[in-house]
Amino acid sequence: MSGTLTVVRAGALTTVQDLGRPGHAHLGVGLSGALDRPAHRLANRLVGNPAPCATLETTVNGCAVRPDRAVTAAVTGTPCAVRVDGRPVAWGAAVRVPAGAVLDVGAAVGGVRAYVALGGGVAVPPVLGSRSRDLLSGLGPEPLTDGAKLPLGAPCGPSGGADVVPWAGPPARGLVLPVVLGPRDDWFTAEALRVLSGGGHRVSPASNRIGLRTEGPALARAREGELPSEGMVLGAVQVPPDGRPVVFLADHPTTGGYPVIGVVPEPSLAAAAQAAPGTPVRFVPVRK
Amino acid sequence: MSAPAPRLRALPVGRHALLVEAATGDDAQALHAELLRRRAAGTLPPVREIVPAARTVLLDGLAEPRALAADLARWSVPPLTATEGAPVVLPVRYDGADLAEVAALWGVSEEEVARIHSGLEFRVAFCGFAPGFGYLTGLPERLHVPRRATPRTAVPAGSVGLAGPYTGVYPRSSPGGWQLVGRTDAVLWDAGREPAALLSPGTRVRFEVVA
Structure with a gap:
């Protein structure tokens, strides 16, 4: 029992995402996939999908979709109002969407990205x-547009039955990101390391699925010159010539020529994906 | 007399990756070939990505990066050899927008640029920038040219360019700063094809003049 999903309101940027395409970085194809992976997994679990099923990742102002068959849906990630044909329903829980009804995911409250799982994916x-859209390489389905139609898979099984959804809430004192120093921390001055951990940075509005950009004090280099292109990992904190650190997220380039002062371990990247522009950022260097 | 083993330095990258630095670009390509041999032989620990670049190879998705780093220090990596099998041949019309500029930089005629470029054998050192974009080495140093001072906002798909020690082909239309000498109809990247990338690290490549 497959079906079709019609996009009623695409929102600012809504993309299809799953767990990405590992194993192709040597061809210039990055990992991609859901930025907040725990939220993607949880949404799938709530509707009885396996974790690799594709969900919709919304940005800031949600989206609205209309399935042509009855479907179990769940919205996770950033808290937001969820409505079915205008009637409020639970966020973070399996909800029933009748055939032809509109599932509306409202504006983000405290976070940035919501994940919409639908039974069957x-x-x-x-x-x-x-099935992930990689905004850097252009692979995968185009971002949603109003009126677009997307195929729904056949439901895989009963919903997972989780009835309590953990949401830490927006961090009270901003985003705290541990950074395992290296491989190019020796390209920076000791003062730069103090600046990095000084808490003077904020999330820049130029942040996107490629990277969490920051505003704030510049990190000074201890050496000049260019770094020959080298492989980049998810969570790499790259420092471009303007000195403001950029944390690489799922759609990051596979190689790069600016030095990486350290790497944010993957479990902390979900919080980075939900940090709105202006959120204070404190990097906490961790020795190798 | 045996050649000295290339010096390798393994830098930790986060908690699950290593960046292995080689002394030269050729040594990095030799290391990449050795890593692929060891992975095929089942003697490399499980790794999600092996990403060669200009002078390094990144190993990402390792359970025990420190153990591999210690092991790497004892590796003896044989130098790259002339590999078996036929190279990929890319037919090229040498009519690129920067052909005259490259001819002037090389101090030869435009026809000579085509003759020289198509007479060399290249090797894909690494990919990046876009899916299927290979950085091909094999240009002698006297033929290295700088990037354009102002990158183009749109370079057509199939454009054959030069930049620094590399030559390469744009798999799709994109902005770019390489000096363009020609264009090929070969499809460098097709996500629906297996393999999607015509060129991958280690592939040997020749260009062929077509009218």
């Missing part, structure tokens, strides 16, 4: 084993 054709 969004069944667009995979590209290199993944």
Whole structure:
């Protein structure tokens, strides 16, 4: 029992995401996939989907979709109002959407990205084993547009039955990101390391799925010159010539020529994906 | 007399990756080939990504990066050899927008640029910038040219360019700063094809003049 999902309101940027396409970085194809992976997994679990099923990742102002068959849906990630045909329903829980009804995911409250899982998943054709839209490489389905239609897969099983959804809430004192120093921390001055951990940075509005950009004091280099292109990992904190650290997220380039002062371990990246522009950022260097 | 083993330095990258630095670009390509041999032989610990670059190879998704780093210090990596099999041949019309500029930099005629470029054998050192974009080495140093001072906002798909020690082909239309000498109809990247990338690290490449 597959079906079709019609996009009623695409929102600022809503993309199809799953767990990404590992194993292709040597071809210039990055990992991609949901930025807040725990939220993506949880949404799938609530509707009885396996974790690799594709969800919708919204940005800031949600989206609205209309399935042509009855479907179990769940919205996780940033808290937001969820409505079915205008009637409020639970966020972070499996809800029933009748055939032809509109599931509306409202504006983000305290976070940035919501994840919308639908029983059976969004069944667009995979590209290199993944349905994720990679905004840097252009692989995967186009971001949603009003009126677009997306195939729904057949439901896989009963919903997971989780009835309590953990949400830490927006961090009270801003975003705290541990940074394992290296491989190029020796390209920076000791003062730069103090600046990095000084808490003077904020999330820049120029942040996107490629990277969490920051505003604030510049990190001074201890050495000049260019770094020959080298492989980049998820969570790498790259420092471009303007000195403001950029934390690489799922759609990051596979190689780069600016020095990486350290790496944010993956478990902390979900919080980075939910940090709104202006959120204070404190990097906490961790010795190798 | 045996050649000295290339010096390798393994830098930790986060908690699950290593960046292995080689002394030269050739040594990095030799290390990449050795890593692929060891992975095929089942003697490399499980790793999600092996990403060669200009002078390094990144190993990402390792359970025990420190153990591998210690092991790497004892590796003896054989130098790159002339590999078996036929190279990928890319037919090129040498009519690029920067052909005259490259001819002037090389101090030869435009026809000579085509003859020289198509007479060399290249090797994909690494990919990046866009899916299927290979950085091909094999240009002698006297033929290295700088990037354009002002990058183009749109370079057509199939454009064959030069920049620094590299030559390469744009898999799709994109902005770019390489000096363009020609264009090929070969499809460098097709996500629906297996393999999607015509060129991957280690692939040997030749260009062929077509009218």
